[in-house]
Amino acid sequence: MQTKYVLDEADVPRQWYNIAADLPSPPLPPLHPGTGEPIGPEMLAPLFPMELIKQEVSQERWVDIPDPVRDAYMLWRPSPLYRALRLEKALDTPAKIFYKYEGVSPTGSHKPNTAVAQAYYNKAEGITRLTTETGAGQWGSALSFACNLFGLECKVYMVRISFEQKPYRRSMMTTWGANVIPSPSDQTEAGRTVLASTPETPGSLGIAISEAVEEAASRDDTKYSLGSVLNHVLLHQTVIGLETEKQMALADAEPDVVIGCFGGGSNFAGLAFPYLRQKFDGKDIRVVAVEPLACPTLTKGKYAYDFGDTIGMTPLLPMHTLGHQFVPAAIHSGGLRYHGAAPLASQLVNDGWIEAEAYTQVDCFDAATLFAREEGIIPAPESSHAVKSAVAHALAAKEEGAEKTILFNLSGHGHFDMSAYDAYFAGSLTDYQLSRADVDGNLSSIAAFPDVPA
Numbered sequence: 001m002q003t004k005y006v007l008d009e010a011d012v013p014r015q016w017y018n019i020a021a022d023l024p025s026p027p028l029p030p031l032h033p034g035t036g037e038p039i040g041p042e043m044l045a046p047l048f049p050m051e052l053i054k055q056e057v058s059q060e061r062w063v064d065i066p067d068p069v070r071d072a073y074m075l076w077r078p079s080p081l082y083r084a085l086r087l088e089k090a091l092d093t094p095a096k097i098f099y100k101y102e103g104v105s106p107t108g109s110h111k112p113n114t115a116v117a118q119a120y121y122n123k124a125e126g127i128t129r130l131t132t133e134t135g136a137g138q139w140g141s142a143l144s145f146a147c148n149l150f151g152l153e154c155k156v157y158m159v160r161i162s163f164e165q166k167p168y169r170r171s172m173m174t175t176w177g178a179n180v181i182p183s184p185s186d187q188t189e190a191g192r193t194v195l196a197s198t199p200e201t202p203g204s205l206g207i208a209i210s211e212a213v214e215e216a217a218s219r220d221d222t223k224y225s226l227g228s229v230l231n232h233v234l235l236h237q238t239v240i241g242l243e244t245e246k247q248m249a250l251a252d253a254e255p256d257v258v259i260g261c262f263g264g265g266s267n268f269a270g271l272a273f274p275y276l277r278q279k280f281d282g283k284d285i286r287v288v289a290v291e292p293l294a295c296p297t298l299t300k301g302k303y304a305y306d307f308g309d310t311i312g313m314t315p316l317l318p319m320h321t322l323g324h325q326f327v328p329a330a331i332h333s334g335g336l337r338y339h340g341a342a343p344l345a346s347q348l349v350n351d352g353w354i355e356a357e358a359y360t361q362v363d364c365f366d367a368a369t370l371f372a373r374e375e376g377i378i379p380a381p382e383s384s385h386a387v388k389s390a391v392a393h394a395l396a397a398k399e400e401g402a403e404k405t406i407l408f409n410l411s412g413h414g415h416f417d418m419s420a421y422d423a424y425f426a427g428s429l430t431d432y433q434l435s436r437a438d439v440d441g442n443l444s445s446i447a448a449f450p451d452v453p454a
């Protein structure tokens, strides 16, 4: 039986798939927080290059991948698709389990798929510097790597607590030539304000975003880059699913269930959107997004207009949200601790095309450890949510005696997250759950915002 399905470099996709062209109901626009009116490109122009703004609103089904981006993809793409034969055996399930492995990228996750494209378009429009924020360091690493490829300066505002606790992610960014500074810093108005009132603050992603955006908006040579949530980011990630469709054909298999972990939605969408296209055409596929019970945006949040950031500097986005002031518990899946969700994915959840599931972190580490012992690869804590769901679906198939085919995205490896595994082995992980009352309390902060049309 074949274990892995690998493609040639010639099979790296030449176009990204834009799901906006095929949505069963039209996408809702972002709104200006002051006027409540749809925003135009001019509001985004200080932060993003024109080509990415065009992709953000594009209705074209296929978008060409520029050759320099495709050449950069060749460094690690096509990524392998595996059949999890040993895991199937350990679970004694009649289900077939396949996983697409994005941990083979230079930074260890799917994030360079968009970082490389974003760096390219900024460079092409004469920009010389990018700013961004990073929490655990996955996104900061990806953008540092991509900026270095295209000769751009990269400045990463890294949440102070992570800066201190994750020195090796910082070292990676420095290796690729980025300037990494702890946030809040004294280099921006936003940072100085926070430091004046709370000098000992551990920082937060919300503050780091504010710093990165402020710097980009105030300099002509600098733009800002975001690693998830926005339409153009999801677009770039579809190389994952487009390759997987070819690899599943090599395996002579078609998925009954397609699964991805969900933070802002980019790795999930990357695998799932090409399969949703098949589902729109009538194919019987379940598409499942998996999130932490400690940050249950899709399963317990409200579909409403809300800010993308904590401080309230972005346009209002139509999305599932726990309220922009929600601060998730300190679970180890840093990449899944986001109050909102990609608008494209939110709409598809709302319309019933995507199902959502939520699990505790201990359940996810149980599944990730089983996976590592059977398949060898140690999943990132974020990816462990997809592993947990795949195991649950495989066990359900066993219960039903059904020969289901399960496909999931293994979005990254956990080599820089071993302290989380240590905490799990020591039995010191806490399982957080959010009550309805907690969620409703947070959502009161957006009660006055415009409603999404019913």
Ligand SMILES: *Cc1c(COP(=O)(O)O)cnc(C)c1O
Pocket: 108, 109, 110, 111, 138, 139, 227, 228, 229, 261, 262, 263, 264, 265, 266, 267, 268, 335, 336, 380, 382, 383, 411, 412, 413
């Ligand atoms: C950042 C990250 C995620 C979460 O982000 P999405 O945009 O939801 O994909 C998931 N897995 C890994 C390995 C990550 O680094």
